[in-house]
Amino acid sequence: MDNDIRLDATYTSRIYAVVRQIPYGKVASYGQIARIVGGGVQARQVGYVLAGLKTGSDVPWQRVINSKGQISLPGVGGAMQKQLLIDEGILFDEKDRVNMNLFGWEGPGEPVQPGLY
DNA sequence: GCGGTGACGGTCG
DNA sequence: CCGACCGCCACCG
Numbered sequence: 001m002d003n004d005i006r007l008d009a010t011y012t013s014r015i016y017a018v019v020r021q022i023p024y025g026k027v028a029s030y031g032q033i034a035r036i037v038g039g040g041v042q043a044r045q046v047g048y049v050l051a052g053l054k055t056g057s058d059v060p061w062q063r064v065i066n067s068k069g070q071i072s073l074p075g076v077g078g079a080m081q082k083q084l085l086i087d088e089g090i091l092f093d094e095k096d097r098v099n100m101n102l103f104g105w106e107g108p109g110e111p112v113q114p115g116l117y
Numbered sequence: 118g119c120g121g122t123g124a125c126g127g128t129c130g
Numbered sequence: 131c132c133g134a135c136c137g138c139c140a141c142c143g
Contacts, residue, residue: 029125029126030124030125030126031125031126031127034125040139041139042125042126042138042139042140043124043125043126043138044123044124044125044126044138044139044140045125045138045139045140046124046125047123047124047125048123048124048139048140048141049124050124051123051124061124064124065124066124066125066126067125067126067127068125068126071124072123072124072125073124074124077124078124081124
């Protein structure tokens, strides 16, 4: 039997599930999503899966950006993504970067505050 | 079957 | 801080 759960709709659904968990007004990186999904899924796969989404999807794809805090989607799609995030209250600096330390999603677990002790 | 590509990310200079 | 490189892996011609 096959325990290869990497290449199937299985991991695609998982990616959707994780992205849906990103709260309003927060962002996560592709690598972070990949890490949460696990199963050997890489950041590039996350990007590819999100690219397959169509308009009207219930998946908040706009909340996924790269680890630099910048939008990776080129072209008009990227401009739309930026606008959607601004609409959620997320701020961009002069270089179109988001402060991950401020708007970054901590993950599905309990939020941990750094510098607590 | 092979080589190029991409909504990435870590490392190096 | 920033650009250049390289590794990664599914998809496409």
